[in-house]
């Protein structure tokens with residue numbers, strides 16, 4: 001299949017590899033490749049938001065001539081080209097040689113901030129799954145959405161209210177390519193069996209060795225209503241949301257068929273793409289299987305990963321709504337509407353069509369995303385599981401280490417361990433961290449804290465330039481300090497995560513953070529979903545505290561949380577705070593990202609933390625049951641204890657005890673919560689088992 005990016009059509013031959021690297025997100029997790037784009041023009045690189053396509057498109061013929069004549073640049077260019085070639089050709093086998101290809105469907109992918117097609121944790125998990133599968137040569141293809149308007153660009157006014165603006169993606173400049181049809185035009189596919197017809201264009205993202213295809217209904221061939229299907233993530237309009245999920249499941253399946261991409265295993269990340277399961281039944285019936293055989297085959301070769309700890313948070317559609325779209329479709333799978341509906345009926349609430357129940361009904365391989373979440377999941381679907389005799393397994397989430405660790409650690413491991421990426425999930429490989437000089441680690445940390453504060457200051461400065469109220473500039477972090485103990489709460493701003501819990505007793509909080517010998521500053525960041533009014537009210541409450549002179553500019557709200565902001569915060573904060581209402585955090589991954597950088601998790605015992613906490617690598621909040629009052633008290637007690645440890649300095653002003661906690665964080669979390677460990681779990685629990693059954697004709 002042919003693809004093209006129209007902006008890089010006429011590219012200098014001498015730099016052909018630069019174009020290839022720009023069109024493959026591999027560059028984003030390789031430090032030398034990142035550096036290569038930066039040295040072309042550091043200011044321009046910032047200006048284009050680290051988007052290599054936009055960077056290369058801004059250069060003129062003279063710029064290219066200069067690069068080609070720049071001996072130093074060309075040396076680095078040839079080296080990175082060789083690294084890229086070696087990466088693409090590396091064929092180290094972590095899988096069984098006969099592992100069958102997996103199609104991985106998800107409504108969002110978090111890969112890089114130049115491609116804002118994500119809202120939060122689900123997307124970053126999906127992105128890290130693709131990156132790690134590429135590193136490990138796991139045969140996989142991804143399917144998702146090209147959201148023309150991105151997620152939401154957060155702008156906060158002086159009243160603290162979040163105003164959402166669209167962030168339209170310039171598709172030509174995004175790090176994506178058009179998939180072309182036989183005539184060299186952009187490939188457009190009709191979503192099968194949907195009447196009136198809906199069309200989708202197809203884009204491709206190269207994620208190392210993995211291809212990710214994105215569906216895009218925002219094209220001329222569609223009516224305005226249909227164009228809107230892929231315009232926003234998770235639209236609250238239930239009719240449009242259903243149409244989104246039909247396009248993702250049914251349309252996504254059609255994309256793979258049209259491109260002739262063969263796969264044998266279907267992995268659904270959350271319930272949004274679950275209609276793909278029906279398309280698979282249809283496919284097997286067309287291959288000559290009976291309906292019963294087709295259903296059996298779909299069940300045995302599909303994996304469903306659930307991320308929801310709450311039945312009420314799953315998508316449920318009215319039968320009428322679903323029936324309207326599928327009344328003719330069902331004939332293709334030899335069903336009537338009642339039989340079709342039966343796959344989506346939750347025995348505890350049989351009045352609608354539930355996408356999670358659908359996914360569980362048609363997959364025999366179901367997993368939660370942490371050990372604790374498995375128990376929570378078994379509880380919320382108890383009656384369904386008893387009725388169907390299904391089991392829930394779990395694969396605890398992990399994070400893609402080369403993406404999330406800071407460059408200094410990356411280089412330190414290169415020197416200290418050598419080929420460390422090969423053994424990144426070995427539980428004891430990182431004990432060698434103990435050999436790193438305390439001073440070196442502390443200096444590194446201070447460097448990243450300064451980078452974080454500079455980054456936040458620069459953002460605040462831009463806000464000032466744009467005419468914002470000075471109070472807003474202060475609230476957004478203009479007065480933050482480079483040196484003091486920094487506690488960060490950054491994630492989606494929504495009720496169950498209790499973002500403002502730490503503000504519960506403000507007098508108590510001020511007395512702790514304004515202790516002249518042991519000062520603390522607090523950073524918040526995160527967006528509320530545009531339809532989540534209570535979430536916006538929480539942001540407003542926090543923002544008002546940031547504006548209050550009593551907080552002395554030491555409580556700040558960083559606007560527009562995204563992957564770039566996250567990278568600065570997880571690398572530069574001392575404490576990563578998480579205090580969800582139990583048991584509503586299925587896993588959480590940002591705490592892992594902080595810990596692998598040596599920054600310390602302070603969290604309720606929810607999601608991954610009961611598995612991650614070992615008594616030495618962080619702190620816990622509250623008990624087994626959430627209680628706002630007690631949990632807030634627990635946070636305050638922790639802060640006092642932490643400040644004591646943090647400011648306990650030796651003769652040379654190093655916090656020895658604190659650095660030991662940082663080392664424990666790195667040692668324990670890096671191997672065990674790496675995406676490498678996670679993908680090995682997916683292989684061992686599902687992909688290899690299914691492959692071996694398939695090989696034996698089962």
Ligand SMILES: *Cc1c(COP(=O)(O)O)cnc(C)c1O
Nearest residue numbers: 120121491562563566588589590
């Ligand atoms: C990792 C990450 C998340 C997910 O973190 P949680 O702990 O699940 O909230 C969300 N947003 C961004 C930008 C991230 O990098």
